[in-house]
Amino acid sequence: MTDSLSYFLLFIAGIASGFINVNAGGGSSITLPVLIFLGLDASVANGTNRVAIIVQNASAVYAFKKENFQQFPTSIKLSLFTLPGAIIGALISVRISNELFETILGVVMIGIIITMVVPTKKKIFEENTSGKEGWVLYTAMFGIGFYGGFIQVGVGFILMAALHYIMRLNLIYVNMHKVFIVFIYTLPTLLIFIFTDNVNWFMGLILAFGNALGAWWGAKMSIKKGDKFIKIVLIISVGIMAIKLLGVF
Numbered sequence: 001m002t003d004s005l006s007y008f009l010l011f012i013a014g015i016a017s018g019f020i021n022v023n024a025g026g027g028s029s030i031t032l033p034v035l036i037f038l039g040l041d042a043s044v045a046n047g048t049n050r051v052a053i054i055v056q057n058a059s060a061v062y063a064f065k066k067e068n069f070q071q072f073p074t075s076i077k078l079s080l081f082t083l084p085g086a087i088i089g090a091l092i093s094v095r096i097s098n099e100l101f102e103t104i105l106g107v108v109m110i111g112i113i114i115t116m117v118v119p120t121k122k123k124i125f126e127e128n129t130s131g132k133e134g135w136v137l138y139t140a141m142f143g144i145g146f147y148g149g150f151i152q153v154g155v156g157f158i159l160m161a162a163l164h165y166i167m168r169l170n171l172i173y174v175n176m177h178k179v180f181i182v183f184i185y186t187l188p189t190l191l192i193f194i195f196t197d198n199v200n201w202f203m204g205l206i207l208a209f210g211n212a213l214g215a216w217w218g219a220k221m222s223i224k225k226g227d228k229f230i231k232i233v234l235i236i237s238v239g240i241m242a243i244k245l246l247g248v249f
Helices: 003-023 028-037 042-066 072-093 098-117 135-150 155-167 171-195 201-220 227-245
Strands: none
Touching: 003 028, 003 042, 003 201, 028 042, 028 098, 028 201, 042 098, 042 171, 042 201, 072 135, 072 171, 135 155, 135 171, 155 171
């Protein structure tokens, strides 16, 4: 595969990732395997992916603010509880072997596929814009921060579940807090990957540009349009990459 084709594939992966992340989550289940497929070590792919995550979520936070959907004091409080876990997760991630990380990534992506094919009720989020906070929520935020700092893939799903079931927020407010939280905890984790020389800036910026475009496109589309098609494509692509990472072929 030529360099031009590789970078084009990465850009397209970024568009798909940004679109999916804006509407729900799981976009990194596309970008991480693609980065590894293009030749990056697992730890470098993990760090490079964070560049795109930063850009994507910064844009999303700004977009929500422009639409007057913001609860910055609550978002900041939730974010602070994710930071210790995120830093610990990132430090562990850069110290394990590429083989172990790829195995963990493969298992996680198979888990994501299972959650996607299991039928769920369409109306998940209730119309409630204020949530109760407590130590259960903050403990969950620490755990989510650790997972996000370590692997990132599918953290959006976990955050959405925690914010809904614990805080009882509707979809708009769930996503508003989600993008802010991910943006904040990704800042120190990216620094860890940078200081340990685990970021490919050229690929990261290409991916970030794709993510930004995909996020803009996703914001313009309703959640229902194209949902089934996206899910099918995601399941197939993630399934193939998961099998490859687990060494089945």
